[in-house]
Amino acid sequence: MTAKKSTKDDPKNRQTVTPWKVETAWEKLSAAELKQLEAYCADYIRFLSDAKTERLAHDIALAMAQKAGFVDMDELAAAGKKLKAGAKVYRSYHGKTLFLAQIGKEPLEKGLSLIGAHIDSPRLDAKPNPLYQDDCMALLDTHYYGGIKKYQWVTIPLALHGVVIRRDGTKVSLNIGEDPGDPVLTITDLLPHLGAEQGRKNLSEAFSGEALNVLVASRPVPKDDGDKDYKERTKLRVLRLLKDTYGIEEEDFASAELELVPAGPARELGLDRSMIMGYGQDDRVCAYATIRAILDAKGIPGRTRAAVICDKEEIGSYGATGMDSRFMENTVAELAALMGDSYSELTVRRALARSRMLSADVNALHDPAFPEVSSPNNMAKMGCGIVISKYTGARGKSGSSDASAEFVGEIRRIFNDAGVAWQMGELGKVDCGGGGTIALYLARYGMDVVDCGVGLLSMHAPQESASKVDIYMGYKAYKAFFEAK
Ligand code: MN
Ligand code: MN
Numbered sequence: 001m002t003a004k005k006s007t008k009d010d011p012k013n014r015q016t017v018t019p020w021k022v023e024t025a026w027e028k029l030s031a032a033e034l035k036q037l038e039a040y041c042a043d044y045i046r047f048l049s050d051a052k053t054e055r056l057a058h059d060i061a062l063a064m065a066q067k068a069g070f071v072d073m074d075e076l077a078a079a080g081k082k083l084k085a086g087a088k089v090y091r092s093y094h095g096k097t098l099f100l101a102q103i104g105k106e107p108l109e110k111g112l113s114l115i116g117a118h119i120d121s122p123r124l125d126a127k128p129n130p131l132y133q134d135d136c137m138a139l140l141d142t143h144y145y146g147g148i149k150k151y152q153w154v155t156i157p158l159a160l161h162g163v164v165i166r167r168d169g170t171k172v173s174l175n176i177g178e179d180p181g182d183p184v185l186t187i188t189d190l191l192p193h194l195g196a197e198q199g200r201k202n203l204s205e206a207f208s209g210e211a212l213n214v215l216v217a218s219r220p221v222p223k224d225d226g227d228k229d230y231k232e233r234t235k236l237r238v239l240r241l242l243k244d245t246y247g248i249e250e251e252d253f254a255s256a257e258l259e260l261v262p263a264g265p266a267r268e269l270g271l272d273r274s275m276i277m278g279y280g281q282d283d284r285v286c287a288y289a290t291i292r293a294i295l296d297a298k299g300i301p302g303r304t305r306a307a308v309i310c311d312k313e314e315i316g317s318y319g320a321t322g323m324d325s326r327f328m329e330n331t332v333a334e335l336a337a338l339m340g341d342s343y344s345e346l347t348v349r350r351a352l353a354r355s356r357m358l359s360a361d362v363n364a365l366h367d368p369a370f371p372e373v374s375s376p377n378n379m380a381k382m383g384c385g386i387v388i389s390k391y392t393g394a395r396g397k398s399g400s401s402d403a404s405a406e407f408v409g410e411i412r413r414i415f416n417d418a419g420v421a422w423q424m425g426e427l428g429k430v431d432c433g434g435g436g437t438i439a440l441y442l443a444r445y446g447m448d449v450v451d452c453g454v455g456l457l458s459m460h461a462p463q464e465s466a467s468k469v470d471i472y473m474g475y476k477a478y479k480a481f482f483e484a485k
């Protein structure tokens with residue numbers, strides 16, 4: 001093809017070219033909106049500090065929804081009720097996954113406006129028989145959950161959260177290490193004086209998963225203090241403490257979910273207080289925005305709005321409470337039964353296939369400390385707004401659902417119209433690694449899905465960091481998506 005000489009080459013006829021600028025979002029905010037940003041971020045810091053596990057995040061979100069007038073779908077179904085436009089409903093699943101919906105004016109088969117985030121985060125889980133004694137110390141054996149850099153989890157204060165189902169079937173909840181008056185737990189590390197050989201190993205070899213043992217006690221029970229046959233006297237002290245405080249026996253560990261997470265609250269970060277640092281921002285930063293967006297979205301929508309915050313993303317979305325389960329499909333079927341006069345499977349299939357979804361998950365920010373893995377023009381930058389990721393995956397987009405240009409175009413239009421600061425983002429340099437989200441588990445129904453979330457520094461570390469303006473733009477973006485025509 002030969003380029004024809006165009007009359008536009010004449011400077012008089014030349015058209016204006018608009019550059020694509022990704023710039024800091026702070027300057028786009030009015031004084032009034034900056035105030036809203038600070039109020040939202042203060043609420044978020046409280047949520048992040050309290051929602052240390054998927055169960056706690058679920059419970060807090062459920063309480064927020066109930067306060068906002070959302071009612072239990074399963075109870076409505078049992079009572080034979082039908083839903084009208086504007087109705088607000090929820091469905092809780094095993095106390096770990098939560099679905100919220102606001103019924104729209106259009107029939108369900110037109111599809112949902114859906115946002116989904118996950119509320120599980122990388123952590124250390126106690127093994128089923130965790131408690132043992134070594135020398136005079138009592139320790140908890142753990143198995144890590146999700147992708148962690150193990151060296152980051154030693155020598156930090158840890159809190160213990162979770163539930164134990166006792167022999168008689170009763171459930172007891174544990175929360176140790178968050179209150180400033182509580183003791184904390186920790187994993188020890190070798191002193192540098194003896195660390196010469198450890199220092200020569202590479203990072204993944206220097207810290208083994210099996211060695212992540214949590215120190216929980218060091219004071220033995222005196223030998224003359226009963227239970228004479230019990231040789232491990234420090235372990236005995238822990239068992240007595242558990243029995244006295246919680247009514248827990250050692251065998252009860254078999255039916256328990258005990259999670260060790262970084263202790264203490266989330267904080268403002270930076271001399272200018274422009275960022276937030278805390279545990280579990282992947283993906284509770286998007287989960288909180290998702291919940292707040294559906295609670296705050298104005299008016300009765302055309303398409304039914306739905307939000308789901310789910311479990312098990314960090315280990316591949318498997319299990320009953322992960323997005324690979326039929327939870328979502330079953331819940332849309334329940335909705336169809338509650339909304340229509342006669343239930344039809346075709347309605348459910350159409351509703352799912354015609355839905356439009358934001359997969360609300362975090363993305364990595366460009367970190368100037370690690371330029372060797374960064375793709376600077378295509379990695380998100382701190383403070384420049386919510387990140388849209390057309391695709392995720394690894395090495396040739398493997399495992400990605402890759403959103404269509406048409407759908408990305410629609411989302412971009414919604415965000416631009418609502419004054420949402422947004423940027424495109426990719427995880428990093430091609431062939432350096434990769435990651436996935438829940439997007440593909442919803443894309444399987446044929447719906448349009450795109451990943452869209454807040455950018456983080458130090459993702460999966462015990463303390464993750466994010467910009468307040470990006471956090472706020474997450475909320476604003478999700479609300480705009482729900483309110484869009
Ligand atoms: Mn995530
Ligand atoms: Mn993650």
